[in-house]
Amino acid sequence: MRLVPGSVEVVAEVRSGRCYVDGDVVVPANNDVIRMRRKLSFSGGGAVILVANQDGELLADPELILQGLATDDGLTSLAEEGARAVENAVDNLPRMARRxxxxxxxAARIALRRLIRERLGKRAVIEARIIRVD
Structure with missing residues (x-):
């Protein structure tokens, strides 16, 4: 702003508020990517990969990837328990839903998220994907 006797004029606009530097990019603190990173840092995350046929029958055990989750006994037992929970959730779906x-x-995402919430008290960010095989 330029303030002179008798007039007020906007000469430029400047970004204000909290910003983050992400590599070579400056982003506002409320950016979706920054929000997700913050959530991941507090709650951890994971991914479920399912391999199924066109009818929704699992052709392999669910594959789990868990990150940023602290447990007393390591992640192995949580991953094994999570794989069982995901498999049960998928098996309990009606036949049409599995297609x-x-x-x-x-169903897979919620099953793993619920288990982590019950065991660790965290609301982990969970992604799931299906690989369909003919």
Whole structure:
């Protein structure tokens, strides 16, 4: 702003507020990427990979990737228990639901997230994917 007797004029705009430097990019603190990183740092995260046929039958045990989760006995038992929980959740879906990727993914994601919440008291960020095989 330029303030002179008799007039006020905007000469430039400047970004204000909290910002983060991410590599060579400056982003606002409320950016979705920054928000997700913050959540991951507090709650940890994981991924579930399912291999199923077109009818939704699992062709392999669910594969889990867990990161940023502290347990008393390491992540091995949590991963094994998580794989069983995911498998049970998928098996308990109605037959038609197992043919629907969205419903199958959501069942797997929620099963693992619920287990982590019960065991560790954390609301982990969980992603799930299905590989369909003919």
């Amino acid at each position: 629907d990727d969205v419903r199958m993914i959501e």
